[in-house]
Amino acid sequence: MKKNMALVMASMMAALSITACGDSGAASTAAADTKTADTTAAGSADTKAAPADKIGLAGSGKELIFTTGGDQGTYYGFGSVIAGQISDLTDTTVTAIVGKGSKGNIEAMDAGDAQLGFVQSDVMAYAYNGTNLFEGAKIDGFSTVAALYMEQVQIVTLDPDIKTVADLKGKTVSVGDSGSGVYFNALDCLGAYDLTIDDIKPTYQSFGDSVEAMQDGKIDAAFIVAGAPTTAVTSLAATRDVYLVELDDEHIAKLQETSPYYTKNVISKDAYGLDKDATTVAVGAVIIAQDDVDENDVYNVVAGIYDSIDTLGHDKKNELDLDFAASVTAVPYHAGAAKYFAEKGLTVPTK
Numbered sequence: 393m394k395k396n397m398a399l400v401m402a403s404m405m406a407a408l409s410i411t412a413c414g415d416s417g418a419a420s421t422a423a424a425d426t427k428t429a430d431t432t433a434a435g436s437a438d439t440k441a442a443p444a445d446k447i448g449l450a451g452s453g454k455e456l457i458f459t460t461g462g463d464q465g466t467y468y469g470f471g472s473v474i475a476g477q478i479s480d481l482t483d484t485t486v487t488a489i490v491g492k493g494s495k496g497n498i499e500a501m502d503a504g505d506a507q508l509g510f511v512q513s514d515v516m517a518y519a520y521n522g523t524n525l526f527e528g529a530k531i532d533g534f535s536t537v538a539a540l541y542m543e544q545v546q547i548v549t550l551d552p553d554i555k556t557v558a559d560l561k562g563k564t565v566s567v568g569d570s571g572s573g574v575y576f577n578a579l580d581c582l583g584a585y586d587l588t589i590d591d592i593k594p595t596y597q598s599f600g601d602s603v604e605a606m607q608d609g610k611i612d613a614a615f616i617v618a619g620a621p622t623t624a625v626t627s628l629a630a631t632r633d634v635y636l637v638e639l640d641d642e643h644i645a646k647l648q649e650t651s652p653y654y655t656k657n658v659i660s661k662d663a664y665g666l667d668k669d670a671t672t673v674a675v676g677a678v679i680i681a682q683d684d685v686d687e688n689d690v691y692n693v694v695a696g697i698y699d700s701i702d703t704l705g706h707d708k709k710n711e712l713d714l715d716f717a718a719s720v721t722a723v724p725y726h727a728g729a730a731k732y733f734a735e736k737g738l739t740v741p742t743k
Contacts, residue, residue, distance in 0.1 A: 440688075442692070443483060446482050447481050447482055447695055447696070447699055447700075448483060448688075448691060448692040448696065448699075449483070449688040449691050450688060451483035451484035451485070451689050451692055452484070452686035452688065452689050454689070455486075455487055456485065456486045456487070456507040456685065456693075457487055457489060457505070457506040457508070458471055458474075458488045458489065458507075458508040458509065458679075459489055459490075459491035459492075459496075459497045459500050459501065459505070459508070459509045460472070460488050460489065460490065460491045460509075460510045461490070461491050461492075461493060461510060461599075462490065462493075462569065462598045462599050462600055463490050463600070464599050464600040464603075464622075464624040465598075465599050465618050465622060465623065465624065466543075466619040466622055466623070466677075466708065467491065467510040467618065467677070468488065469623055469706060470540075470706045471510055472488040473704055474486075474696075474697055474704065475487060475488035477696055477697070477700065477703065477704055478692060478693055478697065481695075481696050481699070481700060482692035482695060482696045483688075483692060484688075484689045484692035484696070486508065486693065486696075489506070491506075491509065492569065493568070493569055493573060493574065494510075494511040494515035494516070495526075497509035498511060498515070498519045498526075498534065499531070501533075501534060501680070501682050502531045502533060507681060507682050507685050508679060508680070508682075508685070508693065509534075509679070509680050509681075510677065510679060511573075511677075511679075511680055512543060512573045512577075512676070512677065512678070513539065513676035513677075513720065513722065514576070514577075514651070514675045515573035515576075516536075516678060516680060516722065516723050517653065518573075519531045519534075520532050520723045524576055525573065525575075525576060533682060533683050534680045534723070535680065535681055535683055535723065535724055535725055535726035535727075535729070535742075535743060536678060536679075536680055536720045536723045536724065536725045536726065536740075537678075537679040537680055537681050537690060537694060537725070537728075537729045538678070538679050538693075538694055538698075538718075538729060539676045539677070539678045539716055539717050539718075539719055540676075540677050540678065540679065540697075540711070540712060540716075540717065541676075541677050541708055541712065541716075542619070542655070542657055542674040542675070542677070542711070543617050543618055543619050543674055543675050543676065543677045544617070544618070544619065544657050544659055544672050544673075544674045545577050545581060545615065545617050545654075545672050545673050545675075546617065546622065546625065546636060546659065546672065547560075547613055547616075547636060547637035548603075548613060548614050548616055548625055548628070548635075548637075549606070549612060549613040549614075549634075549636075549637060550607075550628075550632055550634065550635065551612055551613070551635070552635055554612065554613055554635070554637055555635075555637065555638065556637060556638060556639075556640070557581055557582065557584070557585045557637060557639060557643070558585050558587070559637070560591075560592055560637070561591050561592065562592070562593070563593065563612040563613060564593040564594075564595060564610070564611045564612050564613075565578070565592045565593065565594060565595070565611060565612060565613045565614065566594075566595045566596070566597045566601075566602040566605065566613070566614035567579075567589070567594045567595070567596060567615050568596065568597075568615055568616075568617070569596060569598040569599075569601075573617065573675075574616070574617045575596070577615060577617050577675070578594075578615040580647060580654070581639065581647065581673070583647075583650075584639070584643045584644070584646045585643055595610075597611075597614070599614075599616050599618065599622065599623075599624040599625075600624050602614035602624070603624045603625065603627065606628065607628065607631075607632065613637065617675070619677060619708055619711070620659045620660075620663045620664075621663040621664060625664055626664065629664040634664050634665075634666070635666070636659060636666065636670035636672070638670050638672060639671060639672055639673060640671070641656075641671075644656050644671075644673055647673060653675055653676075653722075654673040654674070654675060655673065655674055655675075656671065656672075656673060656674075657671075657672055657673055658670070658671050658672075659672060678720060679693070680723070681693070681726045681728075681729075683726070685726065685728070686728070687726070687727050687728035687731065688728060689728065690726045690727070690728025691728040691729070691731050692728075693728075693729075694717070694733070695732055697712070698717065698732075714733075714736060718739075718740045720740075721741060724740075724741045724742050724743045725740040725741060725742050726742075727742060727743075730742045
């Protein structure tokens with residue numbers, strides 16, 4: 393009798409096992425076929441609700457370090473506001489720290505020193521594919537969380553005679569901090585005008601140091617890639633007449649032929665008290681996360697931003713848009729972010 397009962401139980405367990413494996417296999421096949429998130433896949437994660445006084449889901453209890461940019465740039469200014477709001481509104485704690493630019497942020501995350509990072513859309517593509525800044529040093533253990541806003545390539549000068557990129561020839565120009573993506577943005581823009589790094593006298597400085605050097609007459613111009621208005625440039629414009637070097641349509645089109653991730657962008661004259669609007673190009677500002685960050689925590693990061701945009705204490709909130717947040721195609725999205733977007737009816741690519 394005991395033997396018969398054991399056989400019956402074994403048969404029942406086997407049937408349950410086969411059923412479970414069949415369901416899992418179907419889900420895995422669907423995910424592999426579509427490589428996108430949908431509401432079914434999103435619902436497979438632990439969806440335990442956050443405490444009653446919080447929005448989103450129950451967090452992991454681990455602090456997430458969010459590496460941003462220099463203390464006078466938009467990454468740090470807006471990143472600090474974002475981190476504070478996520479920590480206040482959700483069950484996930486995020487701490488923003490000063491970072492070393494897009495390349496440095498990706499490397500810091502890869503080393504385990506941070507779990508979230510602010511990056512330019514072009515630089516994260518370099519890392520994920522092992523090109524340009526990451527030639528021979530591919531890093532792909534991260535995923536997209538959300539695209540936030542466009543970062544303008546701002547070529548700042550105090551010299552009114554420097555009107556176009558061609559006028560930079562022979563000038564002393566800051567091309568960004570070491571380890572940032574600004575250097576390649578500078579190379580791209582110079583290249584559109586048939587110039588190379590050898591046609592200028594380059595310096596490698598942060599936004600703040602670039603502005604200080606300009607004030608002291610040590611450099612003629614600086615490439616600053618950040619959302620306008622940028623703190624460093626705003627401070628400069630408070631005491632000096634600032635000019636932005638423009639790119640014309642012909643050279644923008646030439647630039648886009650080889651670097652399609654640039655889009656034409658116009659900086660309002662009101663950003664820095666300019667005489668007129670300035671035409672330039674821009675790349676996207678994106679938050680990324682290490683692949684092993686808890687899904688619920690990443691869900692909370694997105695919810696903490698987009699469920700309460702109006703309470704963010706920074707002007708960049710006016711540029712946030714849910715459709716744009718879900719528009720990245722170069723690097724797949726983290727499962728936690730995909731779950732959030734799926735609930736909003738948006739499908740994003742996942743790993």
